[in-house]
Amino acid sequence: MRDPGFFRSRTELVCDDVPLSAIADDVGTPVYVYSAAAIRTRYHALDEAFGGYPHRVHYALKANSTLALVRLLRELGSAVDANSIGEVDVASRAGFEPREMVFTGVGKSPQELARAVPMGLRAINVESAGELERIEAIAAAVDRVARVAIRINPDINARSHRHISTGLKINKFGVPSGVARALVESVRQRPRLQLVAIHVHVGSQITRVEPLREAAAFLAELAAELDSRGVTLEYLDLGGGLGISYDGSYVLSPCEYVGALVDAVRSTRLPIVIEPGRSIVGPAGALLCSVIDLKPRDHESDFAILDAGMTELMRPALYEAFHRIEPARPRAEAPRHYELVGPVCESTDVVGKDRILPALQVGDRLAILDAGAYGAAMASNYNRRPLPAEVLVDEGRWRIIRRRQTIDELLALEE
Numbered sequence: 001m002r003d004p005g006f007f008r009s010r011t012e013l014v015c016d017d018v019p020l021s022a023i024a025d026d027v028g029t030p031v032y033v034y035s036a037a038a039i040r041t042r043y044h045a046l047d048e049a050f051g052g053y054p055h056r057v058h059y060a061l062k063a064n065s066t067l068a069l070v071r072l073l074r075e076l077g078s079a080v081d082a083n084s085i086g087e088v089d090v091a092s093r094a095g096f097e098p099r100e101m102v103f104t105g106v107g108k109s110p111q112e113l114a115r116a117v118p119m120g121l122r123a124i125n126v127e128s129a130g131e132l133e134r135i136e137a138i139a140a141a142v143d144r145v146a147r148v149a150i151r152i153n154p155d156i157n158a159r160s161h162r163h164i165s166t167g168l169k170i171n172k173f174g175v176p177s178g179v180a181r182a183l184v185e186s187v188r189q190r191p192r193l194q195l196v197a198i199h200v201h202v203g204s205q206i207t208r209v210e211p212l213r214e215a216a217a218f219l220a221e222l223a224a225e226l227d228s229r230g231v232t233l234e235y236l237d238l239g240g241g242l243g244i245s246y247d248g249s250y251v252l253s254p255c256e257y258v259g260a261l262v263d264a265v266r267s268t269r270l271p272i273v274i275e276p277g278r279s280i281v282g283p284a285g286a287l288l289c290s291v292i293d294l295k296p297r298d299h300e301s302d303f304a305i306l307d308a309g310m311t312e313l314m315r316p317a318l319y320e321a322f323h324r325i326e327p328a329r330p331r332a333e334a335p336r337h338y339e340l341v342g343p344v345c346e347s348t349d350v351v352g353k354d355r356i357l358p359a360l361q362v363g364d365r366l367a368i369l370d371a372g373a374y375g376a377a378m379a380s381n382y383n384r385r386p387l388p389a390e391v392l393v394d395e396g397r398w399r400i401i402r403r404r405q406t407i408d409e410l411l412a413l414e415e
């Protein structure tokens, strides 16, 4: 059976049997389209890969926190990883209990901690000695015990893989293991704090197993050492990071990924928490846009100017990320060479460099694929562009889960 999501039915590009051009006709473009079936399948594949090993999937909201998708993930049995108090609020409104949330992030403001500590979250993942103290002070002030996890920077040599090297940012995230040991000791002296886990997250869009296995093994070793010193943890938080295939090349399967994690930590017998974002929602979303202008670029290629660009999907401009781009309804014309660009006044606003597509005309619809993660969530109002609409396809029907922003809404906050 075919994986759910985006595929071609005869010539039309569809999302689970709904033609994308029908959605574009109705809602206009740019519009994000998501497949509920793809999200379900991808969530279950990760969850079920654990077999009987105790675990909990905490979906990373930063990848996409559109409320309807967050509710869908809750129905599937997911918990969440929130990276700001805003994401905690979104999770609460989607029906998650505080005990289903871990609060991660390298910088939590005093206001965020003041809100988070009394909630009784599953854990606040602590990134520094100072943060631990601030959490303790708030816990004392509100007469609570705060559940904390310590995020460790394992200093894993990621030279073998440039994506992880850029994702690791060794100076910013977590604390070195020496500091972590000291923090663990200090938590034991502080009755307002309860250490529930240790945490690693070594990067995102990881397509090889080694760094993930290494990070998990690192955490398992530290957990065993802590255990021998009488520190019992509730679980190990192994972060997110499982990559997806943007260009059709090989990536890890959920089973290979989870198998490596479980093998690495099994001897600790501790339950595993993972925080996947991209691997659940990435391939389940596409950004549907229209060609709004065409003009010659050089003697062999043309510019196709789209009504979506870096404001709707920042990844190509920010990381030179590659996304497949396909016509919703290809013309039976000879292929041509295009530079697919957005309308924003920046020369980095290129969504597809050097693409060969059947000859385009103004008004044609294109789908930018694998845009479900870090797409809508990172959209901006630059150039006063309203945030795009979002549509969810579910069981052959579709509905708008977020309508297009209006200029009035955009200005509502201003004098």
Ligand code: LLP
Pocket: 060, 062, 063, 081, 104, 105, 201, 203, 204, 205, 239, 240, 241, 242, 275, 276, 277, 278, 279, 315, 319, 373, 374
């Ligand atoms: N947990 C923590 C602590 C994280 O920092 C992240 C992502 C995740 C989990 C989820 O990682 P995932 O499973 O999605 O790889 N905007 C970039 C990606 C930034 C990832 C930030 N942290 C992009 O579009 O590629």
